[in-house]
Amino acid sequence: MKFIVYTTVALISLGGFSACNSKKAKVKSVEDTRSCIDKMSPKTEDIANIKKVIHADQKAWQLDTIFEKKVKKEGFNGNVLVAQKGVVIYEKSFGFASFGGKTKDSLKSDSKFQLASMSKTFTAVAVLKLIEGGKLKLDDSVQKFIPDFPYHGIDIKMLLSHRSGLPYYAYAFDDSVRRVKTPPDNNQILKWFAQSRPKPYNVPGRSFAYNNSNYMVLASIVERVTGMPFDQYLKMAIFDPLGMKNTFLFTTKNDSINVNRTFGYEGRRKVSVDYYDSVIGDKGIYSTVEDLFRWYKGLNSDCLISKKTIKEAWEPRSFERKGIKNYGYGFRMILRDVDSKHPKYVYHNGWWKGYSTLFWFNPKEDYVVIILGNRKNGTVYRVKSILQVMEEDSNVSDLDDELAD
Structure with missing residues (x-):
């Protein structure tokens, strides 16, 4: 078993995309953010006591038992990291990055997985940072940035919360529109929307409907506002x-990023490149469990984005149906009860072409569960036993059902 404790994490923060316009401004921002995170991180002399208080050794043993079962009986193949109070209490790799050929490449802690819909959390924060910087407003219309967009009455907050009523791009276009040799990117999808105007799913703002089109449009808006390709903006503003350092977008052109990159599998069959792989914002980010722990720390501090803004992202936005499951701005959540507007758990899951992923945390108890699988497997989304360990409570509600994307 591998245990890792992070005593100091060096992070950088940029207040807005213009912060990179000068080398001097960028260096200053790095220093400020490192200082911010250093003040939050556990001191070396405090780690042993923190581990004792949270029963880290006992939890690590229990978690290992759970994941060994997921591997042996349910076929899980992937990487796991669980941390609490700033301390990693369990981290382990199970299985292989690739199954092809005569040899198998074992997974490592820095193996890179396609995050699938978990990528939406990054798109949402990219947008929210531009809102904090005064470059966007929640009630801005899509046409303000994409004038020929054919669907009116849709604003930024509707896209963020999946309340736009847009048609789903993956199913919206017939073969007469899709006859292109090169797989489409965001601009091509937007062109098809303008040309063929497929019927919308619903009236804007009427109801929640999870839809990748929303986040494709948001990434396209970010590019128009910043004048930068989406992958470059993510790298500059977040990564x-x-x-x-091991996180990138599918469309990034850099051979070095392919080091330790995994491939998606269904059983032992490698999933081929998909027609819509180059459509981004809704998916497409590759990362590691350790980089995602940094992402968790960035979200739960004022160092990357303000706590006020992230709190708004974690507010439920849909109440057409009574229930504890809801969606905010780029984040799913489990509410404390059906009448609550406050989440007990914040999370996002993902599935795309063999990859099954989960990023789950409890803000109050300050723990995060990160599971990245590169062989399609529903056990990734079954978290009840893990939550029982982390909360030392055998009566945790059954949350295993319907978490898959």
Whole structure:
């Protein structure tokens, strides 16, 4: 078993995309953010006591038992990291990055997985940072940035909360529109929307409907506002500031990022490149469990984005149906009860072409569960036993059902 304790995490934060316009401003921002995170991180002399208080050794043993079962009986193949109070209490790799050929490449802690819909959390924060910087407003219309967008009455907050009523791009276009040799990117999808105007799913703002089109449009808006390709903006505004050195977008052109990259599988069959892989914002980010722990720290501090803004992202936005499950701005949540507007758990899951992923945390208890699988497997989303360990409570509600994307 591998245990890792992070005593100091060096992070960077940029207040807005203009902060990179000068080398001097960027260096200053790095220093400020590192100082911010250092003040939050456990001191070396405090770690042993923190581990004792949270029963870290006992939890690690119990978690290992759970994941060994997921591997042996349910076929899990992937990486896991669980941390609490700033301390990693369990981290382990199970299985292989690839199954092809005569040899198998074992997974490592820095193996890179396609995050699938978990990528939406990054798109949402990218948008919210631009809102904090005064470059966007929640009630801005799509046409303000994409004039020929054919669906009116849709604003930024509707896209963030999946309340736009847009048609789903993956199913909206017939073969007469899709006859292109090169797989489409965001701009091509937007062009098809403008040309063929497929019927919308619903009236804007009427109801929640989870839809990848929303986050494709948001990434396209970010590009128009910043004048930068989406992958470059993410790198500048989020990945580099947080020290996420092993995180990148599918469309990034850099051979070095393919080091330790995994492939998605269904059983032992490698999933081929998909027609819509180059459509981004809704999916497409590759990362590691350790980089995602940095992401968790960035979200739960004022170092990357203000706590006020992230609190708004974690507010439920849909109440058409009574229930404890809801969606905010780029984040799913489990509410404390059906009448609550406060989440007990915040999370996002993902599935895309063999990858099954989960990013789950409890803000009050300050723990995070990160599971990245590269072989399609529903056990990734079954978290009840893990929560029982982390909360030392055998009566945790059954949350295993319907968490898959």
